[in-house]
Amino acid sequence: MRWKKEYNIGIPIIDTQHKQLFRFSDELQMAISSGLKQSNLKELLINVKQYVARHFTVEEKLMMDSNYPGLDEQLKAHAGFTNRFDEFFDDFQESGLTPELVNGMKKELIDWIGKHITGIDQKFGGFYKEYQARQDSADNRA
Numbered sequence: 001m002r003w004k005k006e007y008n009i010g011i012p013i014i015d016t017q018h019k020q021l022f023r024f025s026d027e028l029q030m031a032i033s034s035g036l037k038q039s040n041l042k043e044l045l046i047n048v049k050q051y052v053a054r055h056f057t058v059e060e061k062l063m064m065d066s067n068y069p070g071l072d073e074q075l076k077a078h079a080g081f082t083n084r085f086d087e088f089f090d091d092f093q094e095s096g097l098t099p100e101l102v103n104g105m106k107k108e109l110i111d112w113i114g115k116h117i118t119g120i121d122q123k124f125g126g127f128y129k130e131y132q133a134r135q136d137s138a139d140n141r142a
Contacts, residue, residue: 001022001025001026001110001113001114002022002026003018003019003022007022007117007118007122008125009121009122009124009125009126009128010125010128010129011062011125011128013058014055014058014059014062014121014125017051017054017055017058017059018055018117018121020051020055021051021052021055021113021117022113022114022117024044024047024048024051024113025110025113025114027044028044028045028048028105028109028110029106029110031044032097032102032105032106038096038097041092041097042092042093045088045089045092048085049085049086049089052081052082052085053082056078056082059074059078059121059124060074060075060078062124062128063124066127066128066131067131068124068127068128068131069127070120070123070124070127073120074120074124077116077120081109081112081116084108084109084112085109088101088104088105088108088109
């Protein structure tokens with residue numbers, strides 16, 4: 001899946017991180033398709049896992065700070081992704097890159113990133129723009 005301008009949610013740090021997640025998705029897709037060495041794929045998976053954890057932390061903090069009403073939905077989605085990613089990683093370490101694992105990773109992880117960013121995160125972007133406008137308005141009145 002390729003990044004498009006309309007995927008931006010209007011929060012520069014989040015947009016930058018989302019673009020990196022798309023790059024990681026592409027790297028994973030290519031690594032899985034091309035038969036990348038197990039050790040290289042393991043390193044890529046570890047990098048993705050660490051990056052996703054950092055991204056979720058930043059995103060969730062912005063949601064908490066702005067009292068985003070969709071926070072619980074986001075937390076559940078993030079936890080679900082993290083748990084599923086951990087399961088795939090454990091399966092990979094135990095059995096290597098099996099056809100079932102390849103299909104699962106493509107469907108559940110790679111697709112999830114795109115759908116999440118272009119769906120649920122867009123809602124937060126709209127909310128956060130309104131939140132910023134309210135903050136700016138309050139600052140101007142003070």
